[in-house]
Amino acid sequence: MLKMLKNLPLPKNIAWRSVWVRGTSVVIIFVLAFALVFTPTFEAEARRSGGRIGGGSFQAPSRNYSSPSGGSYRSGGTYGGGGFGFPFIIPFFGFGGGFGGIFGILIMIAIANVVINAIRNGGGGNGEGGGALTSNDPQVGIAQIQVGLLASAKELKKELDELALSADTGTANGRSLVLQEATLALLRHPEYWVYGSSQSDKVRLSAAEAAFNQLALTERSKFADETLSNFNNQLRQAGRAPAIGGDEPGSVPDGAGEYILVTIIAAAQGNVNLPAVNDSIQLKQSLQTLGGISSDRLLAIEVLWTPQAEGDTLSSNDIISEYPDLRLV
Secondary structure, eight states, X not given: OHHHHHHSOOOSSHHHHHHHHHHHHHHHHHHHHHHHHHSOOHHHHOOOXXXXXXXXXXXXXXXXXXXXXXXXXXXXXXEESSSSSHHHHHHHTTTTSTTXXXXXXXXXXXXXXXXXXXXXXXXXXXXXXXOHHXXXXXXXXXXXXXXXXXXXXXXXXXXXXXXXXXXXXXSHHHHHHHHHHHHHHHHTOGGGEEEEEXXXXXXXXXXXXXXXXXXXXXXXXXXXXXXXXXXXXXXXXXXXXXXXXXXXXXXXXXXTTBEEEEXXXXXXXXXXXXXXXXXXXXXXXXXXXXXXOOTTTEEEEEEEEEOOSTTOOXXXXXXHHHOTTOEEO
């Protein structure tokens, strides 16, 4: 159509020629816009599938000590009858002599209350010393590791698929097992490692769930479909036709420039410090650190991988555009 418009003769009249040129430009722009909107592209066909295993709960850990119920403050930091209190303070200052009387007793009671309240609420005064606020809102470490492997790592993909089908993600011990098995599966296949990255941070418990969900949603949004999911013991599995240009069903492409991307996100009580990943040694250290989190510290876990459905591919262009933080290892 553009060639036909180009070959049409221009009007001899200057005014009509200007109108003709403007009209032709509008037609060309319309044709190009139509082509961009309605012409299918290869990216639209390359809908990537993903797998997901995870679950957890961001509840404050239980405390074994009882709340104060009045009485005196003991030197060990708990409250109860007796101990270091008013009966000790008042005789120490020698009430009953010339300085005695109700006025002196009230002054000493006021001073004692100030000291006790300072001990209760101060907690050391540095924000990390374990006062009432920090004990109710403890520190939580959130960490993420991503590993890009060659698509020929079929054993790894099979292990993750089987883990998703059998894992108990509804209990703390089951989620801890998921974390250990996922990191172990990656550690067993270093020969397929191509890319890696890690990040870790610490937040208060009150903000931990939002931070964790933000990381997980960012990675899940890169999937067109979650074709296998086991989250909090809710198992979902959906079939997918092979992507256009993929291999025969039941096979994982071995072509150069095709990858499997695994993401592990964990939240745990306390600090989770991961080294920056610039080589395979640091990637190994990060995986070992993350996998070593105990079940009593682990709050939540997400294991994500793509592609999951047979025949889907993850190209080097996908790695560059969707996972810019990855580094060659």
